[in-house]
Amino acid sequence: MQDSGLQVIFQGNNLLRLFKGLLVTIDISLLSIVISLILGFAFGFVMISHFRIIRILSQLYLEFIRIMPQLVLLFLVYFGLARSFNLNLSGELAAVIVFSMWGTAEMGDLVRGALTSLPKHQFESGLALGLTKRQLFIYVIIPQILRRLLPQAVNLMTRMIKTTSLVVLIGVVEVVKVGQEIIEANRLTVPSTAIWIYGFIFILYFAICFPISRLSMYLETVWKE
Incomplete structure (x- = not known):
C-alpha cells in the first residue's frame, strides 16, 4: 500500500482533473498579469504626475493595496460587492479583479522607481537635441x-501565479481545489493521498514558476554586463 497514494493521481480521470484545474490557475494568472502590465505601466507615470493631489491619491492606493491582504480583498470583492451592489460575480472574475488591482499597484511602483532612477540630464539632453516629448519617451526613456x-516585473509575475492559490477559498475550482476534492474522496481508503497530491501540485507550480524565475535571473545578469 506504500504506492497507493501515488496511484490515486492516475486513477480514473484524476490526472486530467488536476491539469484542468491548472489551466484555470493559468487563465486567471495570465489575464491578471496582462491587465497588471498594461495598467501598471500607465499607473507608474501617474505616480510621478506634476499634480500633487494625483500623486497623493496614487500613493494612498498603493499603500492600501499593500497593507490589505489579498485574501481579504478577495472576500471584499467576491462577497462584499456582490451583496452590497447586487452583482453576480463569478469567483474567477472576482479573482482577476483583485489580482489585477494588486498587480497594477505593484507594477506601477516598479515603473515609478525605474522612472525616478533615470538621471535628469537624460530628459534635458533629449529635449536639447530637438526631440519632442513623445519622441523622448519612445526612443530614450521607455x-x-x-x-x-523586466527582471523585477518577471518576479512579480511568479508571485502572482503562486498567490492565485488563494482563490480556492472563494470556491474557484482550480488545481488546489481539485486536489482537495481528490484527497477528500480517498481520505478513508488511502490516508497517504494528501502528501502525494500536494506534492504533485507543488511540481506543477514549480514547472510553471521556475522557468520564469530563471528568466528573471538571466535578464539581470545580461543587463548588468
Whole structure:
C-alpha cells in the first residue's frame, strides 16, 4: 500500500482533473498579469504626475493595496460587492479583479522607481537635441525603463501565479481545489493521498514558476554586463 497514494493521481480521470484545474490557475494568472502590465505601466507615470493631489491619491492606493491582504480583498470583492451592489460575480472574475488591482499597484511602483532612477540630464539632453516629448519617451526613456524593469516585473509575475492559490477559498475550482476534492474522496481508503497530491501540485507550480524565475535571473545578469 506504500504506492497507493501515488496511484490515486492516475486513477480514473484524476490526472486530467488536476491539469484542468491548472489551466484555470493559468487563465486567471495570465489575464491578471496582462491587465497588471498594461495598467501598471500607465499607473507608474501617474505616480510621478506634476499634480500633487494625483500623486497623493496614487500613493494612498498603493499603500492600501499593500497593507490589505489579498485574501481579504478577495472576500471584499467576491462577497462584499456582490451583496452590497447586487452583482453576480463569478469567483474567477472576482479573482482577476483583485489580482489585477494588486498587480497594477505593484507594477506601477516598479515603473515609478525605474522612472525616478533615470538621471535628469537624460530628459534635458533629449529635449536639447530637438526631440519632442513623445519622441523622448519612445526612443530614450521607455527602452531604459524596460531594461531596468523586466527582471523585477518577471518576479512579480511568479508571485502572482503562486498567490492565485488563494482563490480556492472563494470556491474557484482550480488545481488546489481539485486536489482537495481528490484527497477528500480517498481520505478513508488511502490516508497517504494528501502528501502525494500536494506534492504533485507543488511540481506543477514549480514547472510553471521556475522557468520564469530563471528568466528573471538571466535578464539581470545580461543587463548588468
